[in-house]
Amino acid sequence: MDIKLANWDEFKVGDKATISKTVTETDIILFASISQDFNPLHVNDAYAKTTQFKRRVAHGSLSFSLVSGLLGTTLPGPGTLHVSQKLDFRKPVFIGDTLTAEAEVVEKFTKKEGTLKFLRIRTNVVNQENLLVTEGEVLVIIL
Amino acid sequence: MDIKLANWDEFKVGDKATISKTVTETDIILFASISQDFNPLHVNDAYAKTTQFKRRVAHGSLSFSLVSGLLGTTLPGPGTLHVSQKLDFRKPVFIGDTLTAEAEVVEKFTKKEGTLKFLRIRTNVVNQENLLVTEGEVLVIIL
Amino acid sequence: MDIKLANWDEFKVGDKATISKTVTETDIILFASISQDFNPLHVNDAYAKTTQFKRRVAHGSLSFSLVSGLLGTTLPGPGTLHVSQKLDFRKPVFIGDTLTAEAEVVEKFTKKEGTLKFLRIRTNVVNQENLLVTEGEVLVIIL
Amino acid sequence: MDIKLANWDEFKVGDKATISKTVTETDIILFASISQDFNPLHVNDAYAKTTQFKRRVAHGSLSFSLVSGLLGTTLPGPGTLHVSQKLDFRKPVFIGDTLTAEAEVVEKFTKKEGTLKFLRIRTNVVNQENLLVTEGEVLVIIL
Numbered sequence: 001m002d003i004k005l006a007n008w009d010e011f012k013v014g015d016k017a018t019i020s021k022t023v024t025e026t027d028i029i030l031f032a033s034i035s036q037d038f039n040p041l042h043v044n045d046a047y048a049k050t051t052q053f054k055r056r057v058a059h060g061s062l063s064f065s066l067v068s069g070l071l072g073t074t075l076p077g078p079g080t081l082h083v084s085q086k087l088d089f090r091k092p093v094f095i096g097d098t099l100t101a102e103a104e105v106v107e108k109f110t111k112k113e114g115t116l117k118f119l120r121i122r123t124n125v126v127n128q129e130n131l132l133v134t135e136g137e138v139l140v141i142i143l
Numbered sequence: 144m145d146i147k148l149a150n151w152d153e154f155k156v157g158d159k160a161t162i163s164k165t166v167t168e169t170d171i172i173l174f175a176s177i178s179q180d181f182n183p184l185h186v187n188d189a190y191a192k193t194t195q196f197k198r199r200v201a202h203g204s205l206s207f208s209l210v211s212g213l214l215g216t217t218l219p220g221p222g223t224l225h226v227s228q229k230l231d232f233r234k235p236v237f238i239g240d241t242l243t244a245e246a247e248v249v250e251k252f253t254k255k256e257g258t259l260k261f262l263r264i265r266t267n268v269v270n271q272e273n274l275l276v277t278e279g280e281v282l283v284i285i286l
Numbered sequence: 287m288d289i290k291l292a293n294w295d296e297f298k299v300g301d302k303a304t305i306s307k308t309v310t311e312t313d314i315i316l317f318a319s320i321s322q323d324f325n326p327l328h329v330n331d332a333y334a335k336t337t338q339f340k341r342r343v344a345h346g347s348l349s350f351s352l353v354s355g356l357l358g359t360t361l362p363g364p365g366t367l368h369v370s371q372k373l374d375f376r377k378p379v380f381i382g383d384t385l386t387a388e389a390e391v392v393e394k395f396t397k398k399e400g401t402l403k404f405l406r407i408r409t410n411v412v413n414q415e416n417l418l419v420t421e422g423e424v425l426v427i428i429l
Numbered sequence: 430m431d432i433k434l435a436n437w438d439e440f441k442v443g444d445k446a447t448i449s450k451t452v453t454e455t456d457i458i459l460f461a462s463i464s465q466d467f468n469p470l471h472v473n474d475a476y477a478k479t480t481q482f483k484r485r486v487a488h489g490s491l492s493f494s495l496v497s498g499l500l501g502t503t504l505p506g507p508g509t510l511h512v513s514q515k516l517d518f519r520k521p522v523f524i525g526d527t528l529t530a531e532a533e534v535v536e537k538f539t540k541k542e543g544t545l546k547f548l549r550i551r552t553n554v555v556n557q558e559n560l561l562v563t564e565g566e567v568l569v570i571i572l
Contacts, residue, residue, distance in 0.1 A: 025310050025311065028312075029462055030312075033458055033462025034174055034177075035208035035215075036162060036216065037212040037214075037215040037216065038307065039215030039216055039221050040221050040306060040307075041215075043308060044146075044306050044308050045384050046306070046384035052286075059211060060225045061204065061207065061211045062177065065178035065180070066179065068204045072182030072184075072185070073179065073181060073182055078183050078190075081232075082232050086229050087228050087229075088227045089225050143194075145386075163288075163469060163473050163475070163476065165473050165474040165485075167454050169455045169458040169459075241473055241474050241476075289469050289476055313463050316463055320460055322448060322450065322498030322499075322502065323498040323502065324498075324501070325506075327501075327507060333432055338572075345497060345501070347494055347497045348463060351464035352464060354464045354466045354488060355464040355467075356465075358467070358468030358470075359466060359467060364468050364469050368489045368518045369518060372515050373513060373514045374512070374513045375511050375513065429480075
């Protein structure tokens with residue numbers, strides 16, 4: 001076992017990382033199984049066609065989950081506690097969309113005489129047309 | 144098909160609903176598969192034992208996903224767009240914990256001469272000991 | 287935790303509830319993984335094209351599973367034991383079909399001097415063209 | 430592709446086949462994702478402890494799904510249409526139980542001058558203590 005833990009000293013404002021994936025119908029069904037979110041807009045084609053979207057929409061939290069993957073594995077990676085997060089949902093995500101989550105360090109600070117080390121990270125998600133679908137910001141403690 | 148859509152007029156400040164479930168290892172694995180969040184704190188027992196938690200911790204977004212289920216199916220239910228959400232992570236969630244998400248309407252307002260109808264909803268999650276694990280607030284538009 | 291249990295006294299003959307969803311390929315694969323039912327009619331496109339159906343058919347039990355969801359969560363809901371069920375399969379279900387399960391209370395009776403409280407519920411499933419795909423009846427005890 | 434189809438002429442009354450598996454928590458979560466059956470008796474430990482069962486119970490339809498696997502792959506196997514089925518639920522199934530489904534041909538007949546060929550099959554499921562958990566019977570057409 002050789003796990004590289006996040007090291008606060010190595011991060012600087014402006015550091016960036018991205019992660020991408022295509023949203024599949026499987027993602028929607030599995031997310032429904034976790035969340036119990038069987039809103040018909042997500043799981044009922046006949047209903048979804050009657051809405052302004054004309055087809056099923058992915059769960060907003062699902063599009064955000066990719067951010068969770070990026071934060072947990074890459075930037076900042078293991079050894080981090082999530083303190084808080086904000087999300088603004090800008091556009092719907094559909095099955096087949098390819099999402100790219102980007103994390104960018106926007107602030108670095110300490111509290112309690114340097115014993116608590118924080119990063120503020122902007123976490124935006126765009127689709128394959130580079131349209132912003134979710135705008136976000138997360139505050140983490142590096143252990 | 145007989146889907147009851149959310150009706151802004153029927154909601155009032157103080158309306159509440161809850162949803163409960165036990166967090167399982169399956170939830171963690173499925174959420175990792177969706178999010179690519181294979182942070183060893185979630186999926187690596189040997190590593191998790193070396194941390195302050197002494198065992199694997201569930202993804203923070205996973206504990207929030209139950210809120211998604213409550214909003215999407217019950218309060219306010221189908222016919223809603225999520226505008227934004229805030230989350231504060233207070234305590235870790237472990238496999239076997241039984242979570243209860245509670246949604247409570249805290250504000251009701253309109254914009255653009257009444258054509259856009261909003262609800263602000265507090266979305267807290269507690270565990271089986273009634274300890275607050277996630278504090279949240281979401282803003283939705285009722286279509 | 288705030289769980290509303292089924293109350294036999296509150297049900298009457300004629301009570302109805304419905305639930306709808308679109309059948310996805312994911313449902314078929316997950317059901318196969320649970321049931322070990324990898325009949326090629328469900329999971330083998332090349333074979334399915336050689337049959338009278340010309341494409342893959344969903345598992346019959348899968349179309350019935352939606353009835354399980356309706357009974358377990360809505361009518362009659364938690365606090366119920368399933369005693370027996372009958373099913374007649376009328377039409378095949380395909381990927382992309384949107385199914386609606388309807389439960390309707392058709393009989394209400396007690397046994398053993400009122401200590402065992404039963405409901406007989408008709409459980410039919412129709413597709414998006416309102417064609418009956420599965421006809422069923424279930425007997426439950428309300429605890 | 431070399432698929433052996435069921436051949437009505439080769440079956441005789443008394444033919445038997447079995448299939449076994451251990452019921453896991455994953456089965457319960459995945460079945461919930463397909464069926465939307467998040468009855469707290471299945472997914473909420475804290476609630477389940479307050480019931481007569483003292484722990485979570487598997488979905489009844491889940492225990493039957495193993496029968497579907499046996500019918501679809503082995504006896505009678507591919508090339509069969511399910512006409513109807515009856516189920517009696519005798520005992521609860523818990524996580525960790527190992528179930529064995531047994532199919533036994535109990536009747537063989539034709540209709541419409543031999544063009545429709547039927548089998549009636551008894552489909553019982555027992556647990557690891559050989560206790561009958563589900564009693565069933567299915568009628569199939571061999572194509």
